[in-house]
Amino acid sequence: YYNLKEYRSALVDLNKVLISDTGLIEAYLYRGLVHQHLNNYTFAEGDMDHYISRKPADESALLCRAGLHNDMEEYLKEVQDYDAYLEMHPTEAAVISYRANAWNELDSFDKSLNDYNTCIRLEPVNYQYVLGKGNLYFDFEKYTEAIDQYNLYLLTDPSNKEARLNRADAKLNSKQSEDALEDYALLVAAEPQNGDYLFYRGFCYMQLSADTASNLFSNYSALAEKDFSAALDNGYRDIPKILLFRGLVRNNLSHNPEACMDFKKSAELGNKEAKDYFLKNCGE
Template identity: 20%
Template structure:
């Protein structure tokens, strides 16, 4: 069971039941094996046998209800909950589950009544407050919903979905900074949360944090390359920061899918005028003029939010919310805490990057080793302490402005000392932090050309090139991407010649090789990182991903398990997903 071999564990349980049909734990364990194989009807049979042996086995009753919910037998689930209320009338769990079943039966009024009863019984029930907030938000009682979510988060501070929900109610009260803070909190818990990245990108754009917003939309587009709404939002941001060719590229891709999206033509025309393409601009403007003459009168009022499944390009500025509000079904087990339901993409953790800003993780406390960072920090050659992290913190507007000011000052100094190593490194880091990767690479080229191979310069150039590729992944040709990734790998290899004992370099190489679909090479790179540091959780995770992508699922699951033990809890979501295949 612990090795995720549920079929084998079920066979062992069958033998145990034959030998002793009166042992409750045999049925409970076999039911969990069946749940993990999506065989809910058979799992329910086992739980029914378990409560036949012990009618007061709370965990079995709980899981009977959840199996009945999975089977869409809501009336039976209601009846089972009625029995639980007789046995345990003062436990709020049954009331919130009754509310959930009422919702599934589309009886919202009854669902809220059950939720209120749960809160009356226990004012510290986080799940009940979460449900209450949902009802209030549906009635547009956003202030009251925020208060309810505050109470839910106080009790369930590690539940990422609560921060997403509170961000939406704060947004509906025009509290943009508060909403962004909640998306940050969500991404601390779930770094790959799609909704949080997408909505934070929109909010960052609204408050003028264009470069940071682009990063969020890059993430969304890496997950969903065909997401034209995200592509158009990125185009608007690229226009804002002066990347006109990139903006035209993205808008053109959107127009190809939506040839009657007139805002796209209007926006592209304006950008073409900025780069002197008057003929191109006039062609786009003529299309818009034709559309105005042909269009029916009136323009629809823009919406503030849209469902995740709704893909109307006209609603590009609307925040996204989940299609349905579903409480996660958690199967209680003394053998294994809970079945994870969070979605995780099959890709390594982020690469390790040089930065002034890192976000602390409560679970993954691994610190990457880099001797050259220690040296440059000891010399105090930089204005701030330099970190090596795979979890960069977002910058404030004030910090962004400080980097822009620093670039101007350093540029004046470099006019007098054009080859000064420390000045070039400082300015390149400033460029990196405001996401001007092209100029950062240019400074590192100059540094390396003048001073020869430099480990930190190679690492910084590699991470900037990698970041550039992540931006263009959805639109660049396969051959251009491949060439770009190979250049990144080459820089990391050169850096590893200068720092042979730095595990993070081999880890980063492995991550890039996964992007190149060279899974065998990636496995070797992650293995080399682990030879240098056997307690490197992201390397276990990355190698596990490379094994699974290469068709070696068993070895992959073993590595993911090791990553989980070292604090990378997202590994357990992949274990759950791929152990069933």
């Protein structure tokens, strides 16, 4: 049942097994995993704790419980599980990277950075750790350092969309809008019907329209309007937000009836900022 992902049926069978023989210790671990899949986290933790207390040398169980603690957003407990595992396998870079992610969730920048640096030292040809280090810098708004890591990663994997998107976002956040636009444009060229990429490029055009001289203002605003419309047509999910942004660029282009329509629709979908713009620019 577990392999078939029929977790409720698996739980029924495991309960029967443990009623008949509480000494089958492995059944507690399996039942804990089933509870985890069913989002019964308290029961899952209890079963895994019981199993590990009886078999503390089972290192794979420590990783299972670490994954559970990640699902529970109990990141300090997750770190403690990785610590216990790494006492037995101190050079396992993958697990060190998992701990780096947990430190990041705990806002422990220095500890997370130290773990990523250790991963890179242990496996210098595994550039996923470089990407992870870049994401850490990004999360802590250290955009220049993040861009450096993304640059390094993209030298080895120039088609990686995650790294390119993250680099574009880092550039945009560090006021390098024109450089960011190049990355967004490459993403759209690779997937011209990706609503998310169209939105990001449209937002970059919107930023450029605010940052550039008046002779380029309308050009960038028009390009932003076009991308926002295309993003809507291609399934961009946050409809209230994109309607607000399209309304703003349409308002900048003096397309007032269309702007008011976007503000109104966005407000009807619960966007309070759009409601304020509608009342300010469009009347009651």
